[in-house]
Amino acid sequence: MILPAISSGGRAAQARLNAEKAAEHPQPQATAETDLDDSGTAGVLQRFVQISDEMSAALAQFRGRRQFELKSDTLTDNFERVLDDDTVPKVRQILSLARLGDKPISWLLQMARKLFADDSDLALVLRELLRRKKLEKSTRQRLETLLQTVVAQASPKRMNAGINAALKARMFGASMAVRAALLRETYRDFLESDEGPVSCYQDWIALYGPLQRTNVLAFIEAALLTDISAQDPSCSRAEFGQLLARLNDLKRLRSADGLFIGGLLGDELICRHNPDESDWLVFLFGLLTWPDELDQLLLGVLGERVLLSLHRERSTLLQTVRRFSLQLPLQLFADEEAPLRLARQFSLLADVAYTHECIEQRRLGGCS
Secondary structure, eight states, X not given: OOOOXXXXXXXXXXXXXHHHHHHHSOOOOOSHHHHHHHHHHHHHHHHHHHHHHHHHHHHHHHXXXXXXXHHHHHHHHHTTTOXXXXXXXXXXXXXXXXXXXXXXXXXXXXXXXXXXXXXXXXXXXXXXXXXXXXXXXXXXXXXHHHHXXXXXXXXHHHHHHHHXXXXXXXXXXXXXXXXXXXXXXXXXXXXXXOOOHHHHHHHHHHHHOGGGHHHHHHHHHHHHHHHHTSSSOSSOHHHHHHHHHHHHHHHHHHHHHHHHHHHHHTOHHHHHHOOOHHHHHHHHHHHHHOGGGHHHHHHHHXXXXXXXXXXXXXXXXXXXXXXXXXXXXXXXXXXXXXHHHHHHHHHHHHHHHHHHHHHHHHHHTOOO
16 A cells, blocks of 8 residues: 655655654563663754754745745736736725725726726726725725726727737837837827828827838737737727738838838948838838829939939939839828829939930040
């Protein structure tokens, strides 16, 4: 038969019992050598009892400390979607305030919003407290009323969007070295906006810088897909359908951006005149938004420096810019006729450039 394992506390109790029995019923002492053996055994037994007691106390202390650490870790994990700073201390403050039964709910709401200004954060905190904490009845009732008030006063779309996008905002915020709360707000703005892809792109560049534009779009896509599959999505199916269409337009712009900017900055002559990516982004957005202002757009991106170059070089520059400009997707332009008007303007400029190039070559040796 397999004997059950005995805990350290059980071993200590058994040792005490053996010691007491030995004291109550001493064995006959046959010789002096036997006396010495019995004395040594009793000492060892007493030491074992002492060690067992110390081990039991240490084990109990360790278990208590570990349980406290686990509770703290769990508390932190439960608030991962809360993007406010110093969440756990603020949660404890809300609990303390909720226990003040003589204060009205309006006062409690005001104090809670000073701690968590964002409705999504505050709702998450209150729901977690009501789900996890063992609360007094009066405190629980006050927290429930507070949560109902927050939900009633908040925009359902913004609240649910903030909750559903929070983890993606935290993840992308860490990789992009930007505040997660700012990314969350950008996602909410995307849901509520009806702007086209170019305007969205420009807003993101103004807010996060040109180097982050593709990362912001990746976040928006991840947040939108998470929101769609959430238990409480922020939008209806019809609204999500429109948002997915807008997302596809933005992804089309991202691809066009990569081909256009990458192609131009991969050209040695272009880079000799202007290697700045931001300037070429401004030119790209200008083409898509104001395609009839090609002259001014070219002057803005190439500046007066191009006027000092040879006409042959100007013609080559113009042909390179024309090639990449006319490859831009039709759907990105302000209207369907814009690419045709743009092509005509490039043709006129090319004719002028060719004429000047011929004049220049005649001076240098002839032009057919």
